[in-house]
Amino acid sequence: MLVGDPDSFRSEFPVLERLAYLNAGTEGPLPRRAAQAASERIEAELHGGRAGRAYAESIRELAGRLREAYARVLGCEPVEVALTGSTTDGVNTVLSGLRWSAGDQVLTSDEEHPGVLAPLGRLRRLEGVTVRVAPFERLADAVDGRTRLVACSHVSWVSGRVVDAAALASTGVPVLLDGAQGVGAVPVDVRALGCAFYAGSGQKWLCGPEGSGALFVAAERLEELSVPWPGYGSLADPSDPLESGPAQGAARLDHGFPPGVRSAWALASLAVLEEAGLDWVHERAASLAERLARQLEERGLRVAPRGRSTLVSWEPARGADADEEVARLREAGLVVRSIPSRGLIRASVGAWTSPEELGRLAAAAAAR
Amino acid sequence: MLVGDPDSFRSEFPVLERLAYLNAGTEGPLPRRAAQAASERIEAELHGGRAGRAYAESIRELAGRLREAYARVLGCEPVEVALTGSTTDGVNTVLSGLRWSAGDQVLTSDEEHPGVLAPLGRLRRLEGVTVRVAPFERLADAVDGRTRLVACSHVSWVSGRVVDAAALASTGVPVLLDGAQGVGAVPVDVRALGCAFYAGSGQKWLCGPEGSGALFVAAERLEELSVPWPGYGSLADPSDPLESGPAQGAARLDHGFPPGVRSAWALASLAVLEEAGLDWVHERAASLAERLARQLEERGLRVAPRGRSTLVSWEPARGADADEEVARLREAGLVVRSIPSRGLIRASVGAWTSPEELGRLAAAAAAR
Numbered sequence: 259m260l261v262g263d264p265d266s267f268r269s270e271f272p273v274l275e276r277l278a279y280l281n282a283g284t285e286g287p288l289p290r291r292a293a294q295a296a297s298e299r300i301e302a303e304l305h306g307g308r309a310g311r312a313y314a315e316s317i318r319e320l321a322g323r324l325r326e327a328y329a330r331v332l333g334c335e336p337v338e339v340a341l342t343g344s345t346t347d348g349v350n351t352v353l354s355g356l357r358w359s360a361g362d363q364v365l366t367s368d369e370e371h372p373g374v375l376a377p378l379g380r381l382r383r384l385e386g387v388t389v390r391v392a393p394f395e396r397l398a399d400a401v402d403g404r405t406r407l408v409a410c411s412h413v414s415w416v417s418g419r420v421v422d423a424a425a426l427a428s429t430g431v432p433v434l435l436d437g438a439q440g441v442g443a444v445p446v447d448v449r450a451l452g453c454a455f456y457a458g459s460g461q462k463w464l465c466g467p468e469g470s471g472a473l474f475v476a477a478e479r480l481e482e483l484s485v486p487w488p489g490y491g492s493l494a495d496p497s498d499p500l501e502s503g504p505a506q507g508a509a510r511l512d513h514g515f516p517p518g519v520r521s522a523w524a525l526a527s528l529a530v531l532e533e534a535g536l537d538w539v540h541e542r543a544a545s546l547a548e549r550l551a552r553q554l555e556e557r558g559l560r561v562a563p564r565g566r567s568t569l570v571s572w573e574p575a576r577g578a579d580a581d582e583e584v585a586r587l588r589e590a591g592l593v594v595r596s597i598p599s600r601g602l603i604r605a606s607v608g609a610w611t612s613p614e615e616l617g618r619l620a621a622a623a624a625a626r
Numbered sequence: 627m628l629v630g631d632p633d634s635f636r637s638e639f640p641v642l643e644r645l646a647y648l649n650a651g652t653e654g655p656l657p658r659r660a661a662q663a664a665s666e667r668i669e670a671e672l673h674g675g676r677a678g679r680a681y682a683e684s685i686r687e688l689a690g691r692l693r694e695a696y697a698r699v700l701g702c703e704p705v706e707v708a709l710t711g712s713t714t715d716g717v718n719t720v721l722s723g724l725r726w727s728a729g730d731q732v733l734t735s736d737e738e739h740p741g742v743l744a745p746l747g748r749l750r751r752l753e754g755v756t757v758r759v760a761p762f763e764r765l766a767d768a769v770d771g772r773t774r775l776v777a778c779s780h781v782s783w784v785s786g787r788v789v790d791a792a793a794l795a796s797t798g799v800p801v802l803l804d805g806a807q808g809v810g811a812v813p814v815d816v817r818a819l820g821c822a823f824y825a826g827s828g829q830k831w832l833c834g835p836e837g838s839g840a841l842f843v844a845a846e847r848l849e850e851l852s853v854p855w856p857g858y859g860s861l862a863d864p865s866d867p868l869e870s871g872p873a874q875g876a877a878r879l880d881h882g883f884p885p886g887v888r889s890a891w892a893l894a895s896l897a898v899l900e901e902a903g904l905d906w907v908h909e910r911a912a913s914l915a916e917r918l919a920r921q922l923e924e925r926g927l928r929v930a931p932r933g934r935s936t937l938v939s940w941e942p943a944r945g946a947d948a949d950e951e952v953a954r955l956r957e958a959g960l961v962v963r964s965i966p967s968r969g970l971i972r973a974s975v976g977a978w979t980s981p982e983e984l985g986r987l988a989a990a991a992a993a994r
Binding site for chain 1: 640641644645647649652653654655656658661664665668669671672673674675676677678679711712714715718722739740741743744745746747748750751752757759829835836837852853854855856857858860861864865867868869870881882883885886887888953956961963966967
């Protein structure tokens with residue numbers, strides 16, 4: 259890859275030869291190298307078997323490297339990273355790991371995904387916790403003396419707005435960020451964000467396999483969490499599982515044994531992004547997304563208020579149905595999605611996106 | 627494949643060309659067709675992208691077929707199957723989904739895996755549940771009026787003994803079976819076993835991918851479980867996640883969205899076993915395992931008391947260290963494992979195993 263060359267970066271993703279693939283917010287495009295790494299690992303398992311000391315060591319080594327790679331993109335230490343299967347896993351880990359008392363309050367926003375809201379619904383039903391919903395853009399103002407946790411998106415999946423993390427941090431209440439539209443899309447530095455917990459997806463902006471993800475737990479918060487989903491890997495002493503304390507670091511919260519194929523694939527995807535330079539990836543995607551928003555507005559479409567992110571949501575032209583509009587755009591080779599119940603179309607713009615694709619999308623969106 | 631022909635079945639598993647692979651109890655050998663199915667799915671994702679209605683439909687369709695396939699091997703309805711990432715996931719789902727009161731008692735055995743004991747340890751610490759341990763072979767006798775659940779292995783990972791499920795069922799206390807060494811290895815009919823819950827692994831005797839598994843929840847027990855790890859897929863109405871009730875059937879307990887690659891791989895592995903005939907697979911593996919046990923005993927080795935299963939555990943000759951013995955056998959191309967803290971060597975015998983391999987293993991094990 260020629261670093262800093264958009265065409266060279268773009269050529270890593272074969273799907274872009276066929277489609278204007280603008281849906282990394284659901285699942286990212288796959289780099290060729292990631293598919294190759296996954297298939298090579300499968301071949302090795304096929305011919306070499308999946309047991310023995312060397313095999314177990316390869317699993318551990320891949321998991322360790324993946325933990326390090328996620329730590330780099332999150333801006334934390336590897337010991338603060340748990341390997342999960344999804345953002346939802348991370349949210350469940352935190353909400354099930356904290357100890358609750360009836361009457362505790364969790365504050366969340368009006369632009370949250372079911373991956374946050376479904377676990378909050380469980381907390382409300384089973385633990386008697388109060389869930390209060392406030393507008394995404396004024397969340398910090400809604401924190402009060404009863405708020406034990408703020409659980410909200412880093413970047414809204416609905417609008418692409420970015421949460422005011424500094425204002426939340428200044429409240430002193432611990433914050434759990436849903437980073438499904440954050441990590442890999444926009445710069446993430448969990449220290450600067452001041453959050454206690456950050457749950458991210460591997461298959462979206464990090465272009466990894468389905469069923470991958472990472473959870474950041476600030477080192478000083480780890481002991482506040484019990485291990486909600488224990489297994490062999492979460493124990494300090496697997497030979498005495500009933501009595502054993504937890505394993506070291508956030509690895510105790512890993513969601514099952516990290517499969518070797520998943521690790522190899524996720525690592526290869528991350529390597530493509532890191533080779534291009536994460537700063538460049540973030541900057542280019544944000545600029546392109548801004549360009550798309552401008553182009554849509556210039557054509558008279560109403561773009562939902564957004565932040566410096568990679569998501570652009572707008573109302574279909576002339577009151578069209580959002581799902582029909584998504585299907586119509588798909589016919590033209592433009593892959594976007596609707597946001598159910600909001601009547602919006604959402605495009606996910608990556609550093610792999612070309613300006614030409616955006617022009618085509620804006621024209622098609624207005625051409626109804 | 628020539629059905630009923632051992633050599634033809636064996637030739638589906640390339641690792642057997644290089645190794646006497648006798649460790650399906652950790653992870654099974656991979657069939658060539660499974661690796662191919664996984665790689666083909668990855669190629670489709672690479673070139674076609676991973677979004678849109680048709681893609682989402684393909685994920686659902688694969689998951690539905692996998693649920694049906696697991697239901698066939700478990701002897702239940704698809705609506706009673708949750709797709710998990712491991713046996714441990716299934717155990718955690720049941721133990722976290724049931725509602726506990728301090729003083730409730732769970733009965734377990736003295737031959738359980740950390741995948742059962744680690745979740746039980748959590749229950750004891752956080753819910754004040756009493757965990758009582760009784761000998762595996764006399765578990766039903768230990769049930770008393772305070773026992774709310776029996777959680778134990780179908781087949782002991784230590785010895786290969788098979789639990790007396792009929793005796794357990796006759797106590798009337800609900801039973802959660804850890805089927806890690808059961809499903810795919812020995813005949814499983816969850817109705818005949820009379821269990822309420824059965825947690826199995828996909829990557830062991832079913833030769834599927836790491837991070838796969840299934841949980842059976844008897845239809846009449848489903849409402850006793852809350853959804854302990856909710857997400858988009860567990861909701862009846864994802865548009866109202868805070869208020870929504872659970873989705874239909876055991877799918878509400880699925881562990882995350884079922885990844886397409888995982889489903890395609892698991893299905894292809896199951897197809898190889900079903901094509902050979904599960905009855906034949908079970909019968910041949912059990913006969914071969916019995917033969918190995920006999921050969922070891924004939925050579926003066928002490929085989930741990932076992933049942934009609936696919937595991938054979940024995941004490942290393944002349945007091946040797948079990949891990950050193952495993953390493954020595956590995957040098958001879960014989961892949962077995964030790965059982966930590968019991969000082970045993972364990973061989974996993976499959977329908978894919980050849981009599982010649984067993985003769986070689988028995989000779990090598992005695993030849994120290």
